[in-house]
Amino acid sequence: MRIKEDHMKNGQLKPGYNVQISTSNQYIVNYTIHPNPTDTTTLIAHLAQHEASFGKAPKVLTADAGYGSEENYSLLEQKEVTAFVKYGMFDKEQNETHNSKFPFAADKLFYNREKDGYFCPMGQPMDFIGNYTRKTSTGFEQNVKRYQAKNCHTCPLNGACHKSKGNRIIEINENLKRQKQKAFELLNTEQGIERRKKRCFDVEPVFGNIKQNHGFRRFMLRGQEKVAIEWGLLAIAQNLSKKAA
Ligand code: SF4
Known part of the structure; x- marks a missing residue:
């Protein structure tokens, strides 16, 4: 997949995995490893893993625009999860300049x-x-x-x-138009604004801590199963260090 670290500056494809985590107050509560680069298609498996671990779907879920697809919204509706999930154009739609560019x-x-x-x-x-x-x-x-x-x-x-x-x-x-309207209204409630803010300092610092503070930039093991074990050890370490802090 195309990854952020591109030392040759030529967009070269490299072998890699897409790591998905769910956090609660900066504790990793669920993780899944995916071979596909886009986040959109990872939610179904990630949610299934959550249900397998906890015996039920979460009541509320917050995610950024990478997850706002009709398929994901439909699944979350079916599982009665309150979804604070942005869709692709959510941020741009709040921008007057962007809106005035496409009046028709x-x-x-x-x-x-x-x-x-x-x-x-x-x-x-x-x-x-x-x-x-x-x-x-x-x-x-x-x-x-x-x-x-x-x-x-x-x-x-x-x-x-x-x-x-x-x-x-x-x-x-x-259907997608209805789902986006529903997401728009939910994300602009007091709780929605709060949750959007919280997402930035809940899940993102966890990746930051593991990658930047602990310098973890490359898996040592190969293969999805082994990579899942390696990431699991990192998640345990992350959670223990958070508890000890
Ligand atoms: S008549 Fe056609 S071109 Fe004119 S505003 Fe309507 S859709 Fe647009």
Whole structure:
């Protein structure tokens, strides 16, 4: 995988593992080792490991934007976990400059629930024209609905509103849209703001302590199973030193 330490400065791929940890007040309470570089697809196995250790899912979970996918949100809903989990654009959406850059974005269009249609930036109806199912890299199925505008060729906003040749088509994943709205509201509650702050000084210092203070930058063992044992020893050491501090 592509890793941060890139001494040759050429983005070379190197063998490595993606270490996932859950912490509670800087104690490591769960860890899993993954061969894939993206965090998004690690949550399911990480949660399963938590359930195997504690006999139940956590009541509340806080995670950064790397974990905010439809598949993860759906799993957390199914397990009735209150999920303070950001989605990809959460931070950018709070930024006025970013928002003003995309005034015609699909997520800014008005939705008419009764008619199941949108209104385009010129106030013209965009009608439902069909839906399709797509699969993510993990095989998770997403339902996508399509809506199309009319008479774009005569519209003064054509070109600024969209770049396609015909009438503008938008694609909406309603379930993900609902989940993101739910996450947005939750993350902006008093508890959500508190939890977002806490995440920075709960889980991040643990990695910092192990990597920076103790200089652990490379596994000595090879293979996922042995690496899991090596990281387990580090986690025990981390927790004992935290207890002794
Ligand atoms: S270009 Fe098409 S979709 Fe965009 S505002 Fe004009 S009519 Fe509406």
